Amino acid sequence: MANPTPVKPRLADELDIVIPTIRNLDFLEMWRPYFQPYHLIIVQDGDPSKVIKVPEGFDYELYNRNDINRILGPKASCISFKDSACRCFGYMVSKKKYIFTIDDDCFVAKDPSGKEINALAQHIQNLLTPSTPFFFNTLYDPYREGADFVRGYPFSLREGAPTAISHGLWLNIPDYDAPTQLVKPLERNTRYVDAVLTIPKGTLFPMCGMNLGFNRELIGAAMYFGLMGDGQPIGRYDDMWAGWCCKVICDHLGLGVKTGLPYIWHSKASNPFVNLKKEYKGIFWQEEIIPFFQSATLPKDCTTVQKCYIELSKQVKEKLGPVDPYFIKLSEAMVTWIEAWDELNPPAGSASKPQEVANGAPTKPK
């Protein structure tokens, strides 16, 4: 079963790179050989009057807060401000099948042989090959060159499941929470684990948005990074929130989530004191959020990501609302997000339907 699908080295017509930023994008210079064939969607956070410089030769569109407000109108309230959670606006305006999102302090890593890692190519490889969420394969990704399913792996499960998410890792600065940063300020991740694996069905994981690929058609509408930053009681839980929601929905819809390769080089630890301030409510709340997501189930009639997400928003309101009023607001923002998503991404062929229905006069064939 190894390598059933030949992987295209470039997928420029089908993938957008989404980058949230508040500064000039000098980091792109190092990524030039890998990213230049792709279209970039830059989501500028903070002061919209600031000019963000993008190195020459890149094909991009850039949205600042004024653009977001103009495009979404009142629904712009669901997009966070002064937090990298704003990146999910980029997922919404993309028209491509796949998204790769990366932080602007992440650089090209090297594998143990000293060779530069093409992170994007690995994400594409991960997304184009199936996942194995229903049974664990001890030799990791069975679709990889030189690997396969081991003895005892049911043959009926060897076709796997479509892959919705490819979660990449980080060399150098690991993605630790503020307390761990404070306790281990010098810890660096130097271990290159040469594996990609599927996170089994029914298991939650902490999804980091620093180096993340996903299939927008399969899961994009659930890749909402929540309400963080300016005016909110919490930060640094945007990707976690998206990961928990997405995993529950992927499990329900029979989609796969992979983690492992590729690595990027994470250059700089963010300030642990600032992080602690952003995180502390999340550290407390996650003790209730995780059990909530672990026991969340979706009814059978939730057959689309949108339906799943709306249902999940109701459960968030009901079950997490009592934890803090923030979750009521978040559950409402989840609904707004779906409304905005559907407005910008009308189902194929349905673009003019709402108007027709409103007029009560569907167009007849002549």
Place this chain on the structure above:
Amino acid sequence: MANPTPVKPRLADELDIVIPTIRNLDFLEMWRPYFQPYHLIIVQDGDPSKVIKVPEGFDYELYNRNDINRILGPKASCISFKDSACRCFGYMVSKKKYIFTIDDDCFVAKDPSGKEINALAQHIQNLLTPSTPFFFNTLYDPYREGADFVRGYPFSLREGAPTAISHGLWLNIPDYDAPTQLVKPLERNTRYVDAVLTIPKGTLFPMCGMNLGFNRELIGAAMYFGLMGDGQPIGRYDDMWAGWCCKVICDHLGLGVKTGLPYIWHSKASNPFVNLKKEYKGIFWQEEIIPFFQSATLPKDCTTVQKCYIELSKQVKEKLGPVDPYFIKLSEAMVTWIEAWDELNPPAGSASKPQEVANGAPTKPK
């Protein structure tokens, strides 16, 4: 949380090495620096009149079929003959806390730097540090040097769970089933994945008995390798059967199962034609066995491994009996195994109880 427990390099008083074999144990020469401090339990399969040579200097006890029959009497029927499943007799007669079992065609592997891998030391490390079955850590084993729990990992789960099983892997000849062996006769596993990870709660995996460590006190009574080989319709599913039973019980009791490091060097592929004959019913049956184990639940009053295993044997009889009469026989052998286990491993302080009860005259303090 990394390395909460300093690992003892040797644990000779607490660990036995169990080796099933039909031949002279020349392979031990390569393992001498690693195994010589330990006691070996050799389970001789096949013709008991054959003399198995063990290299000088090893401390061992050897059991052949005559010994097994003598020690277990009629209950010897639960121990397979002419199949490496016979190894589980060694688990039963050991008095140690930990077991490491290895096949006699497995040699010392080297890590990517060319250094010999001390497989036993890694198993001990795995068994002495906790597992993380309730939430996935994307940087793999958080208790390892240089690693920790990542952002978003609930703090309440960072103590982990006691580790019951350490499943090691194989370089060179991968553990493939006969069909895969036939299709890919030249495939070799050359990928050294530098990771140990916990198989999440609720997820089954194919446990291979080639390179396996476990905590006998925590899970030994469920480490039964079933009825295989001589007189049975199936072979090469001994370790799989044990793995599925153990995983369901570990999940129920809150114990952890790890897989990954250490690697051994698996020298020689077994004959795929012979394997196909042994496996073909298993390949067919596992399509029903896996869903059975995936949906198996144990009642709350199953608080010991023995109680769990007896309950599981009943469910095997009821749910898998209709698949083939073999499973009726197997379910009865599971009960016999537990009876034999308890006979050889009476609960502490209860050794003389049965006799006292039989006499109706408990000893009174004078």
